[in-house]
Amino acid sequence: MYIYWFFVFSYYIFYFNFFYFHMRNVFLIGFMGVGKTFFGLNLSKYIKYIYLDIDYIITYLYNIKILNIFSDRKFFLFRKLEKNFLNFLKFKKNLLISCGGGIILDKINVLRINLNFCFCIMLNEIFLFKNINKKNRPLLKKNFFNIVNKRKNIYKKSSKFYVKNSFKYKKKNVYKFLNTL
């Protein structure tokens, strides 16, 4: 009998913990250059959430340059820091968070993000190629279409909500995509 109650109790504690600490932030995911920062900054004014950029925070805190992430072993370190930071965010609320393009490569990250509201931003490949900051990511000059093709399906599966970015979204009306959901 005690064992039975023990299990019931543990079950509730586990779920309470899981859901209470999540579901309180909004995440923006998508390939590099799709417009996460553009949407994040402008949407945060509208929904009055504080905007955070995970790439920015990690590179600032740990003094890592995005330029170096692609070319040396810092890539794995970066992924680890990204995962830890995402875990830490479950204790925070009312944040609008823009994620690095590679965050969806880890299934646990995807699960975590989707316990909150998550929007995946998509952009036509040709615009995307123009939009990416290639100074920071020289490897993408050669490999861009390969990487986009490999990742397309992963992004598709990573969120329930999609925003198709186009230049009809201006600074003042980014929130309008919410009506299209």
Ligand SMILES: Nc1ncnc2c1ncn2[C@@H]1O[C@H](COP(=O)(O)OP(=O)(O)OP(=O)(O)O)[C@@H](O)[C@H]1O
């Ligand atoms: N709807 C839009 N209208 C005008 N400019 C846009 C729009 N969406 C994105 N941009 C521009 O495209 C460029 C890339 O967008 P942004 O930096 O927001 O992408 P990102 O997903 O944050 O990229 P990164 O992975 O580099 O952080 C920026 O110069 C941004 O101002």
Ligand SMILES: O=C(O)C1=C[C@@H](O)[C@@H](O)[C@H](O)C1
């Ligand atoms: O798409 C990616 O793999 C990455 C995107 C950047 O935003 C950074 O998060 C990092 O350079 C990896």
Ligand SMILES: [Mg+2]
């Ligand atoms: Mg950005």
